[in-house]
Amino acid sequence: xxxxxxxxxxxxxxxxxxxxxxxxxxxxxxxxxxxxxxxxxxxxxxxxxxxxxxxxxxxxxxxxxxxxxxxxxxxxxxxxxxxxxxxxxxxxxxxxxxxxxxxxxxxxxxxxxxxxxxxxxxxxxxxxxxxxxxxxxxxxxxxxxxxxxxxxxxxxxxxxxxxxxxxxxxxxxxxxxxxxxxxxxxxxxxxxxxxxxxxxxxxxxxxxxxxxxxxxxxxxxxxxxxxxxxxxxxxxxxxxxxxxxxxxxxxxxxxxxxxxxxxxxxxxxxxxxxxxxxxxxxxxxxxxxxxxxxxxxxxxxxxxxxxxxxxxxxxxxxxxxxxxxxxxxxxxxxxxxxxxxxxxxxxxxxxxxxxxxxxxxxxxxxxxxxxxxxxxxxxxxxxxxxxxxxxxxxxxxxxxxxxxxxxxxxxxxxxxxxxxxxxxxxxxxxxxxxxxxxxxxxxxxxxxxxxxxxxxxxxxxxxxxxxxxxxxxxxxxxxxxxxxxxxxxxxxxxxxxxxxxxxxxxxxxxxxxxxxxxxxxxxxxxxxxxxxxxxxxxxxxxxxxxxxxxxx
Ligand SMILES: Cc1cc2nc3c(=O)[nH]c(=O)nc-3n(C[C@H](O)[C@H](O)[C@H](O)COP(=O)(O)OP(=O)(O)OC[C@H]3O[C@@H](n4cnc5c(N)ncnc54)[C@H](O)[C@@H]3O)c2cc1C
Numbered sequence: 001x002x003x004x005x006x007x008x009x010x011x012x013x014x015x016x017x018x019x020x021x022x023x024x025x026x027x028x029x030x031x032x033x034x035x036x037x038x039x040x041x042x043x044x045x046x047x048x049x050x051x052x053x054x055x056x057x058x059x060x061x062x063x064x065x066x067x068x069x070x071x072x073x074x075x076x077x078x079x080x081x082x083x084x085x086x087x088x089x090x091x092x093x094x095x096x097x098x099x100x101x102x103x104x105x106x107x108x109x110x111x112x113x114x115x116x117x118x119x120x121x122x123x124x125x126x127x128x129x130x131x132x133x134x135x136x137x138x139x140x141x142x143x144x145x146x147x148x149x150x151x152x153x154x155x156x157x158x159x160x161x162x163x164x165x166x167x168x169x170x171x172x173x174x175x176x177x178x179x180x181x182x183x184x185x186x187x188x189x190x191x192x193x194x195x196x197x198x199x200x201x202x203x204x205x206x207x208x209x210x211x212x213x214x215x216x217x218x219x220x221x222x223x224x225x226x227x228x229x230x231x232x233x234x235x236x237x238x239x240x241x242x243x244x245x246x247x248x249x250x251x252x253x254x255x256x257x258x259x260x261x262x263x264x265x266x267x268x269x270x271x272x273x274x275x276x277x278x279x280x281x282x283x284x285x286x287x288x289x290x291x292x293x294x295x296x297x298x299x300x301x302x303x304x305x306x307x308x309x310x311x312x313x314x315x316x317x318x319x320x321x322x323x324x325x326x327x328x329x330x331x332x333x334x335x336x337x338x339x340x341x342x343x344x345x346x347x348x349x350x351x352x353x354x355x356x357x358x359x360x361x362x363x364x365x366x367x368x369x370x371x372x373x374x375x376x377x378x379x380x381x382x383x384x385x386x387x388x389x390x391x392x393x394x395x396x397x398x399x400x401x402x403x404x405x406x407x408x409x410x411x412x413x414x415x416x417x418x419x420x421x422x423x424x425x426x427x428x429x430x431x432x433x434x435x436x437x438x439x440x441x442x443x444x445x446x447x448x449x450x451x452x453x454x455x456x457x458x459x460x461x462x463x464x465x466x467x468x469x470x471x472x473x474x475x476x477x478x479x480x481x482x483x484x485x486x487x488x489x490x491x492x493x494x495x496x497x498x499x500x501x502x503x504x505x506x507x508x509x510x511x512x513x514x515x516x517x518x519x520x521x522x523x524x525x526x527x528x529x530x531x532x533x534x535x536x537x538x539x540x541x542x543x544x545x546x547x548x549x550x551x552x
Pocket of ligand 1: 020021022023024025026043044045046050051052053054056061062063064065070115116117118147148149150151152195394397398433434443444445446449
């Protein structure tokens with residue numbers, strides 16, 4: 001860091017890189033940049049590290065990628081010394097892990113908490129970003145990295161009367177730090193995506209009555225969560241080189257699993273059923289890896305979807321409730337598949353009621369009830385499991401001004417446009433981690449985060465080492481990449497669902513399939529090839545000679 005005085009006499013802090021956000025992406029970005037000799041400053045609006053796991057403290061919150069894979073791989077010591085207690089770690093343990101990483105790598109001294117980045121403007125003459133923080137201070141950085149998270153902008157539903165509700169209202173993505181005890185209360189949960197599916201069985205055990213308001217039934221596969229034994233941990237550790245390599249290079253979603261070599265229709269009914277049954281009993285996200293064409297072929301997909309619908313009917317005792325819980329308006333997997341623990345069984349409890357708000361939408365929230373179809377469902381507390389303005393929401397909240405004064409929001413008005421999901425033309429030296437146009441939310445995100453961080457750190461070092469001023473995506477490369485992202489998505493069943501991948505959960509948001517579905521392994525190869533070819537598709541400006549960073 002270096003400082004010089006502003007006209008008012010106040011020192012202006014200058015860094016090589018400003019990183020926005022201290023979740024898993026921002027933390028590793030900081031560590032990596034330090035290792036490359038850069039000065040970096042991280043700004044985090046919360047008062048601690050961990051991002052997703054700092055904010056989403058709702059009961060039942062846990063990862064849906066197995067912990068021994070949903071963890072950093074950049075440090076072999078770290079992955080050997082940390083003991084995950086369960087197959088899918090609960091939120092407090094993942095947050096503890098994030099804090100451990102911050103301590104172990106001494107990250108906190110370069111993170112400023114309780115500070116939002118409000119805006120950033122590119123100075124074309126100096127090739128630096130002027131970054132404005134909550135509180136009004138401005139810092140200068142040569143590069144800005146947005147590690148703002150894909151699922152970090154909690155979406156409040158617009159429901160008439162919500163403000164006038166007299167009980168407590170909680171959003172899963174903004175849960176209080178203190179324990180919330182629903183014992184003896186009548187609780188309403190609005191939303192049955194991943195968060196809702198995780199919390200319903202837990203709240204059902206506390207509440208005197210739980211009313212679940214469901215607009216869309218979702219597919220969920222049992223987690224089969226269990227404590228990990230030391231032997232199981234050691235077994236994974238001993239295979240880490242193979243597991244991590246597979247997740248990075250060979251997999252499509254960053255998860256170590258067998259690669260299916262058959263399509264669902266290549267097997268007869270009983271073989272197929274046996275395979276689904278085995279995966280259902282094994283539990284977890286890899287259910288979708290039974291066959292290689294479940295995301296591509298509607299008839300194949302139907303076989304998996306029918307299997308899960310049958311399971312729901314077996315578990316849920318009331319046939320009418322079972323029917324309502326059976327997803328029927330999207331292919332299985334076209335929305336992020338949920339991983340549950342006793343979700344469907346929770347509806348067999350006498351204190352749990354399902355209300356279908358697709359056929360009878362919520363009319364309003366009164367002081368003590370949710371009104372649907374002219375009927376009041378009285379509740380003492382409301383839990384909004386209504387998700388996020390995904391992928392672009394947190395980026396859009398920052399006023400980012402690139403070349404010619406254009407803002408990123410103006411540029412992305414019809415939907416996000418990036419080259420490789422990493423940069424957007426007209427916004428030099430500005431990177432996004434797991435941004436739209438990259439595999440991102442379709443993957444084990446820590447795998448994707450590490451890949452982006454490594455790539456960005458190398459790219460920034462390339463610019464520094466050649467004495468260049470700026471790197472920027474070319475419009476041509478960006479156009480081709482956007483076309484490719486759309487083309488690949490169109491070959492799959494994904495765009496058929498009204499999902500948050502498509503921005504469909506946010507009224508007025510352009511309907512564009514945002515993540516890149518070409519697969520984690522192939523995507524990494526593309527990014528590596530681009531770098532090897534001297535950052536093909538990017539435009540560099542400035543002199544080709546080694547020199548000190550302009551911002552240092
Ligand atoms: C409940 C839940 C469960 C999940 N489970 C899994 C899972 O099992 N597997 C998986 O792969 N992924 C999972 N995810 C996705 C998860 O978001 C990623 O795995 C990962 O944690 C993202 O890390 P990140 O650092 O990119 O973003 P985040 O963790 O979202 O961190 C971003 C940080 O940036 C901060 N920030 C944003 N804007 C600003 C600003 N303007 N100024 C300052 N700070 C800002 C935020 O406060 C936040 O702390 C889950 C998400 C949720 C919500």
